[in-house]
Amino acid sequence: MRISSWRIAVLALACLAGQGAQAQLFGDDQARQAILDLRQRFDQSVAAQNRLVDENTQMRRGMLDLQQQIESLRGELARSRGQEEQLTRDLGEVRKLLGTQQALDERLRKLETAETTRTASDTAASQPPPLPNESAAAGEKQDYDAALAVFRAGDFKGAQTGFAGFVKRYPRSNLAPSALFWLGNAQYATRDYKEAITNFRSLLTASPNHQRAPEAMLSIANCQIELKDTRAARATLESLVKTYPQSEAAQAGRERLSRLK
Template sequence: MARLSLRRAACAAAVLCVSMGANAALFEDDEARRAILDLRQRVETMRVQSEGAAQRASEQNARSVLELQSQIEALRADLARMTGQNEQLAKTVSDLQQRQSTVDDRLKKSEPSQVAVDGREFTADPREKSDFDAALGVFRAGQFAQAQTAFAEFVKRYPQSGYNPSALFWLGNAQYATRNYNEAIANFRSMLSLAPDHAKAPEAVLSIANCQIELKDTRAARRTLEDLVKAYPQSEAAQAGRERLSRLK
């Protein structure tokens, strides 16, 4: 009996060991499954999170690109506006420079300048010079009556002009040409009184003698020619005066 009991006890112990081993194996499989499932869940979570992050990054990049494009367009608009403003400013500056140049030209045209006539230098206004040149042009064109009027008006308009000695000389010549001998003599004498050292002074004296000859005043013409030879002995007019003196009776 005792032996039978020992056998039974041994068998029971063996069955218990086998049962415990089986239960232990089953426990280990469940743990492994849970670990695998947990790992899969983590991987899935990480995948979802990664895809979400990628999606958000893509959306953020898209917004950034749109914002950058918007900024570029705004910069282009600003650049175009500034370019337009610069072009307008450049045009305004160009217009102002043109106006300034025009004003400067007008001022230069109206400013007195240094001129030289018959060996005499003086300052004259542009208008003054223009009027004298115009009157002289009329005389040289052979329009003596018109030249007489032009020079007479010039002397009246510019009483202090440096042109006046020359103007009086040509006025006297225009009057001589139109046979206004007494008026011519008066203007030649005015010219000599104003500028006795004038380059055309000898010619003016000779012209006075010519007027006197035309007026049949031979005695006065002789005195005038003698004064010419005495005052301007080396001049061509004096040489002509000597020849005329020899022919006067």
């Protein structure tokens, strides 16, 4: 019985030792596999992260390119808006010039008949001395008509030269007030408002009873309005209404007064 028990014990120990060795071997294999799996997942994670970095880099480059395109479009839009605003201003100036031209043409049509029949009675109460001879009168009329023809053609710079030369050559002519009137209108058309005012005032000073005097005073007010001098324009219009109450220019002056702020 003792021998058998001892053998049984030895066999049992041998079995236990074998099982322990197998268990240790099995545990090492699992650990290796776990390490391999972990390394594989780590490599996959690193690869995925690298792809994300590359994609992020490409995305940033794309965003930079897009931002540059946006800035370029903004610049083009700003330039386009600037050109559009300039075109709008130019169009406004053209319309304004056309309006001035039409107003001058209308005024010229109204006065054209009177201009062709102008006599010495169109001047101030104190008449200038008579012309020395018929040829001088003919020469004055010819120069005056030539300047007026230039004005009618729309060459306002040329008309200024013609009428200014006429006033200088024939300061005592009965046509000098009319020449001053059209000289002022030609300067108004070219926006030389200050010089236009000077010549309209010269007409009023030399010939306050001239039939163009009311219109000259109205033209002075128009020049002052263009120069943004509303106070002076109002004073001129009030003087026009008071001095020449029955004239067409005074009626127009009343309308302008009602619109001035």
